[in-house]
Amino acid sequence: MRTEVRTTANMNINKNIAISETGFVFNPLTGDSFNTNRVGQEILRQLQKGASIDDLYKHLTDTFSVDKATAEKDLADFFMVLKSYQILIEV
Amino acid sequence: MAKISYERPVITKLNTGTMNKFGTRTEFAPVTHIDGVSVKKLIADYGSPCFVISERTIRNTYRNAVRAFKTRYPKVQFAWSYKTNYLNAVCNVFHQEGSWAEVVSIFEYEKALRNGVAGEKIIFNGPDKSEEDLIKAVENNSLIHIDHSDELYMLVEVLGKIKKKARVAIRVNMDTGVYPMWDRFGFNYENGTAWATINKIFAHPELELVGLHCHIGTYMLTAHAYSVATSKLCDLAINVKYRYGKNIEYLDLGGGFASANTLKGSYLQGGDIIPTMDDYAEAITSTILNYGFKMDELPTLFLETGRALIDDAGYLLGSVIAIKRLSDGRRATIMDFGVNLLFTSFWYNHRISPAQEISSQTEDMVLYGPLCMNIDVVRESINLPLLNKGDQVVVHRVGAYNMTQWMQFIQMRPRIVMIGMDGTPHVIREKESLDTMLRYERLPEHLEKIG
Amino acid sequence: MSTKKQKITVAVTGLNNIDSPGPGIPVIRALKESTAFEVRIIGLSYETLEPGLYMHDLVDKSYQIPMPSVGTQPLLERLHYIHQQEKLDVIIPNFDAELHNFIKVADILKNAYNIATFLPTQKQFESRHKSVLYEFGKENGVKVPFAKMVFSPNDIYQLGSEFTYPVAVKGKYYDAQIASTPEQAVNYFYKISAKWGLPVIIQEFVSGNEVNVTAVGDGEGNCMGAVPMRKLYITDKGKAWAGISLADEKLVEIAQTVIANSKWKGGCELEFIKSKDGEYYLLEMNPRFPAWVYLAVGCGQNHPEALVKMALGKKVKPFKDYEVGKMFIRYSYDQIVNLSEFEKISTTGEL
Incomplete structure (x- = not known):
């Protein structure tokens, strides 16, 4: 069974990540729990659906009042953190 | 359809740190005005960073101190400790309130004389x-x-x-x-x-x-x-x-x-x-x-x-130059003020408030100053609301020692503004310029030309 | 019995019923067994993994409160919110590190919300600090091992002939280590000061048997109850694993003297060393109930209940007797908890 969804050229998101409405995130792979804000939830959900980076930019700029440059910068940073928490896994 | 307001995505691990966010909202409440004057306007008019002193707070603090002593003892005389803050405007607020001068160098002594303090009311x-x-x-x-x-x-x-x-x-x-x-x-x-x-x-x-x-x-x-x-x-x-x-x-x-x-x-x-x-x-x-x-x-x-009478009256306004992430994953925020202006950050954990509306999200970060120098760390670890480039902050209780122990190093020293009793801001010290610095330099003739 | 119990709501901190337990759960058990009150318990927690949060048969509802280090203002605001939901009658704080703030806001809680506490005064609280315990002992007629505050490793090297090693190295709030050399003391200095700040206390090491007393004072010089206990088994963290109540009249008398002389208000734990020649040295006075306070209940003195009565302004008669030879034996227990509960306390701060 595939448990990861390919998100970018070399990054997969753990499919079993549980995200609640309150922003509570649980990573069953590591047992860690997290708290994320509205935009963070949105990104994780999109990633779980298999969104590509370009899909994400479009989704963020369509949904939130943010320009592409800011979204790009913030996303790069966010991915780094997700990687360090093993929510995103390099392949 | 109107778009949802954006806030940088953040994710924090639970149960890792010592902080929990419940009940700490006041700590992060934005401070948008000082004595009724908008912080945004102060920065627009006088630049960032910029020190702000509240005349009202000085007078209130001083009067409270006088009350505490005079209601208990018949003969009390305060003498303003010049080294704590020897800006003439500050000294003269204390002198108007009845304070003598307490000085620890001939420089301060002459400053007091020039402020009009009678010689017999100066403690050397x-x-x-x-x-x-x-x-x-x-x-x-x-x-x-x-x-x-x-x-x-x-x-x-x-x-x-x-x-x-x-x-x-x-x-x-x-x-x-x-x-x-x-x-x-x-x-x-x-x-x-x-x-x-x-x-x-x-x-x-x-x-x-x-x-x-x-x-x-x-x-x-x-x-x-x-x-x-x-x-x-x-x-x-x-x-x-x-x-x-x-x-x-x-x-x-x-x-x-x-x-x-x-x-x-x-x-x-x-x-x-x-x-x-x-x-x-x-x-x-x-x-x-x-x-x-x-x-x-x-x-x-x-x-x-000195300290107890002036610290509360001083604020430092500043802005975020950049945010970045360090190699170990920590968030770092670079401010346009550092230890050059905030000397007391070597021993205090100052309260720092955002100057604009913020979200409820907070993150731990290192706070750096603008100097290209490793010592320029305002705070090793601080929990603050999400800050973005250009956001403004207010640092509290900086009235004592910062405006005397500050240093002109890499950066020029900024303006100091006093908000008067009627809410009018007055520049009480101009910002420094290249000319300020060059005024004291002398170039030997043979070094005047470089090419 | 026909008399109806009075219904009250009591908020309690210290739900960390872990291997080095906080007193919250034992205090709650004592209150749940009260003959005078029917108590609804509101748990106040700092961390999301404090076991008491998940003990729903003892704790009726829980709230996270801000860490003591953020100050009294956020604490008051949080308590304001909690009081709006729960109508608190009494708060019993159980952590040393939070007491300063609770003492500071006690009057506000009483006047603005009619929430009662029964805490020592700021002055009493400070007077038994480890850093000044030696002076406290002199003033209140009890022997205390000689101690000095140190602010830097250098201070330790300069102690010279004032101390002979080994010495006890102690933190301002918690932690105590025995150092046999100045180097070891410096090592502990770094560890302890990093966690609890300065100063660190260096105390003369007295050998003998440790004996403890849990007691409660009415603030006017009366000791309302005191039960002495000797630890029978100690964990690697120095906490009692098992203990037994003692028939030590002299020890009870000393405890009563300390409480009378200091006019102690509230619960406390007195830690003594009984030296080989039978002298009692006060090592520490903790300004709240110990985690083993439930032994006092088992011996017939319900100290937490007495404290709540006094907090609510009721007359209380001092306990005279207690059962000697009663033991407590602590055990750990694995609660099974659903992730949804952890999620709830983590994201909403309430459970």
Whole structure:
């Protein structure tokens, strides 16, 4: 069974990540729990659906009042953190 | 459809740190105005970073201190500690309120004179007074607080030359139960040096011993230490009366009262643990009143408190230059002010508020200043709301020492603005420029051309 | 019995019933067994993994409260919110590190919300600090091992002949280590000061048997109850694993003297060393109930209940007797908890 969804050229998101409405995130792979804000939830959900980076930019700029440059910068940073928490896994 | 307002995505691991966010909202409440003036406008008009001083806060704090002491003791005189903040505008607010001047160098002494303070209302403290300095102080009839015996002998010599008398006090250091003990200034009480020095002064008719001075430390968290200090000064005063029949005119308890800033390494918040002005006043005045002076021979109580009177009135406004992530994953925020302006960040964890509306999300970060220099760390770890480039912040309680101990290093020093009683901002110190710096440089002729 | 119990709501901190337990759960058990009150318990927690949060048979509802280090203002605001939901009658704080703030806001809680506490005064609280315990002992007629505050490793090297090693190295709030050399003491200095700030206390080491007393004072010089206990088994963290109540009249007398002389208000734990020649040295006075306070209940003295009565202004008669030879034996227990509960306390701060 595939448990990861390919998100970018070399990054997969753990499919079993549980995200609640309150922003509570649980990573069953590591047992860690997290708290994320509205935009963070949105990104994780999109990633779980298999969104590509370009899909994400479009989704963020369509949904939130943010320009592409800011979204790009913030996303790069966010991915780094997700990687360090093993929510995103390099392949 | 209207878009949802955006906030940078953040994800934090639960149960890792010591903070929980419930109940800490006030700490992060935006501070958008100071004395009714918009922070945004202050930065637009005067630049970022920029120091702001509230005249209203100075006057209120000062009046509260005067009330605390004068309602307990009949004769009280404050002297503004110039080194804490010697901007003329600040000094003159204190002088208008009735404060004398307390100075520790000839530079500060002349500043006080130029501010219009009468010579006899200047207390000249400190270990560094030259022969010329002493002559000037004697001629102006100022109060000279002798710090060491070399100064005493030099003063005797000077007085012999100019055939004048001087009004003096000695600085006394002592064990008040607070450590480390400040014994580098003045004459020690416990080992008898202070009393021996008093005897020497009485052997010289050109010296008149009018006061006794001590300054037991800084950021004193216990009012009790002041009771101990006061009783030791009282003991010397009573002994002077007994032995020489002379009434000591004043006891100067110095300063050292704490402000509500939180010291690094302190577990609890500064504001929750410091004694109030009334606590200090009670400790000092009740000790003198109960010591056994005759009512008409009570000495005047001099106070030189600086920090506790000015810290709250000072703010530093600044902006975020950049945010980045360090290799170990920590968030780093670079501000346009650093240790060059916020000298007290070496020992305080200042309260820092955002100056605009914020989300409820917070993150831990390192706060760096703008200097290209590794020491420029305003805070190793602080939990703040999400900040973005260009966001503005207000640093609280920076009125004491920052505007005197700041340094011109890499960056020029910024404007200082005082918000007057009617809410009008006044520039009280201009920002520095390249010309400011070049004014003092001299270029030898052979180095004038580089090509 | 026909008399109806009075219904009250009591908020309690210290739900960290872990291997080095906080007193919260034992205090709650004592209150749940009260004959005078029917108590609804509101748990106040700092962390999301405090076991008490999940003990729903003892704790009726829980709230996260801000860490003591953020100050009294956020604490008051949080308590304001909690009081709006729960109508608190009494708060019993159980952590040393939070007491300063609770004492500071006690009057506000009483006047603005009519929430009662029964805490020592700020002055009493400070007077038994480890850093000044030696003076406290002199004033209140109890022997205390000689101690000094140190602010830097250098201070330790300069202690010289004032101490002979080994010495005890102690933190301002918690932690105590025995150092046999100055180097070891410096090592502990770094560890302890990093966690609890300065000063660190160096205390003369007295050898003998440790005996403890849990007691409660009415603030006017009366000791309302005191039960002495000797630890029978100690964990690697120095906490009692098992203990037994003692018939030590002299020890009870000393405890009563300390409480009478200091006019102690509230619960406390007195830790003594009984030296080989039978002298009692006060090592520490903790300004709240110990984690083993439930032993007192088992011996017939319900100290937490007495404290709540006094907090609510009721007359209380001092306990005279207690059962000697009663033991407590602590055990750990694995609760099974659903992630949804952890999620709830983590994201909403309530459970």
